[in-house]
Amino acid sequence: MTPSSTSLSPHWDIFCTVIDNFGDIGVTWRLAKQLSTDFGIQVTLWxxxxxxxxxxxPSLDAQLTTQEHQGITIEHWQTPLKQTWKPGRVLIEAFACELPDSVIHERKTLAHPPLWINLDYLTAEAWIDDCHGLPSLLSDGQQRFFFFPGFSPKSGGLLCEKGLFERQTSWLNNPHAQHDWLTQLGFTHLATKxxxxxxxxxxxxxxxxxxxLSQHWQQDSKPIHLLVPHGKSLDSLQWMLSSHETHFITGNSYHAGNLHVHVLPMTSQEEFDKLLWYCDLNIVRGEDSFLRAQWAQKPFxxxxxxxxxxVHIDKLTAFMTQYCASLDSEATQCWQALCLAFNEDKSQTCVDAWLAFVQHNQTLKKHAEKWPKQALNAGDLATRLVNFVKKS
Structure with a gap:
């Protein structure tokens, strides 16, 4: 790797390893876009x-080493690096990924090295307030800082770009936009709810x-429509396939009693947001979709x-405690019971919890509409990150 000049360019580097298919890259891609759009920062995403x-x-070319999308330079991170790393203002390693050795070694030689930030996973656990923003001295003498996304004013905050809720309201009030979206997905018949x-x-x-839950829903007195992006969720719905079918086909709909399953293609983040806005309830996973479900202002x-x-149950419990702080006790109990049963794979308990949950749906819906303002409190993650860099 060719040594770079000690004169730093103003860009930021974000390194990301894909662990859970879409969660890690989903968060870092949103962060990169917001830093570029809201703050005018040049970002290179590795x-x-x-x-x-x-x-x-979808417009990404998986065969290219270097490309640009939406103003972001995207580099294919390979070991060893095929590209020359050019030091910028900030160096972010996302979710405990380990930076390339060549980058670490070169950074050590610089008179004015980029600020090294370890961006951790989002959690509602209280301990992060005491650890957020602290420096860590490595064995080679280099220093990096820990940045913990979270729900409290002392934490690193939550990813939320400017104008998001205005765009959501505009789209929900535009039947033609919803019709066009469903038509592109191949489900025009869902446009009229x-x-x-x-x-x-x-x-x-x-x-x-x-x-x-799905087997219970087929017996529901009213229609239930599941909109399912092609992926892991479908493994749990295999019982719906007929004897001559081996797998679900994207673009098709399947029926069992009053349950209707519509298999959607994987889409861009912008289109996934619309899916969350459109539905009455969202079942999400990971970190990126988890947060976007909250911004959709719907029960989830x-x-x-x-x-x-x-350990994940502890993290879930910490979040549920914060989320329900201003929610009445009966609705809190029903929603938490449903979330716990779903995560603990308790089939019958989950069905029982669902029956209680629907009785409090309107209360939970009103709470979901109020939650984003409470959660964002003193500012979003990108804003806090930019301010942290300025102060450092």
Whole structure:
């Protein structure tokens, strides 16, 4: 790797390894776009798996080493690096990924190295308030800072670009825009909503809880429509396939009793946001879709990424505690029971919790509409990140 000049360009580098298909790259791609659009920062995004990235950015060419999209330079991160790394103002390693050795070694030689930030996973756990923004001295003498996204004023905040809620309101008040969106997906017949039906987006991991719920929904007194992007969720709906079918086909609809499943293609982040806005309930996973479900201002179930020793349940509980702080006790109990049962793969418990949940749907809907203002409190993540860099 050729040494670069010690004169720093104003750009920021973000390094991301794709672990959970779309969560990691989803967050870093949104961050890169917001830094560029809202703050005019030149961003280079280094990604190790372009195939997964292409699922949420269809215009991406997974065969190219270097390309530009929406003003962001995208580099295919390979080991060793095929490109020359040019030091900028900030160097971000996202979600505990390890920077390339060549970048670490070169940074050490610079008279004015870029600010090194470790951007961690989002959590509602209280301990991050005491760790956010702290420096860490590495064995080679270099220093990096920990940046913890979170829900409190002391944390790193939450990703939310400017104008998001205005765009959402405009789209929801525009039947023609919704019709065009559904037509592009191949489901024009859903453009006119059935007032008696419930529309649910499903972007979860495979789980027996979803199988149990879907089998219960076929017996519901009113129609239930599941809008499911092609992926892991469909593994839990295999019972719907007829004996001569082996898999779900994108663009097709499937029916069982009063349950209707519509298989959508994977789409861009902008189109996924519209899916969340359109539906009455959203079942989401990971980090990116989890946060976007909150910004959709609709009731949701978070299928959190499973971890050993049920660490993920602790994280789920911490979030639920914050989310329900201003919610009445009965609605809180019903929603938390449903989320826990879904994450603990408790099939019958999940069905029982669903029956209680629907009784409090309107209360939960009103709470979801108020939540974004509470959650954003003292500013969004990108703004806090930019201010942190300025102060550093």
């Amino acid at each position: 990604v190790d798996c372009l195939d997964s990235f292409q699922c949420i950015l 059935n007032a008696d039906a419930t529309y649910i987006s499903v972007f979860s991991y495979a789980t027996p809880a979803l199988t149990a 179930i978070w299928h959190i990424y499973p971890q050993e020793d049920n």
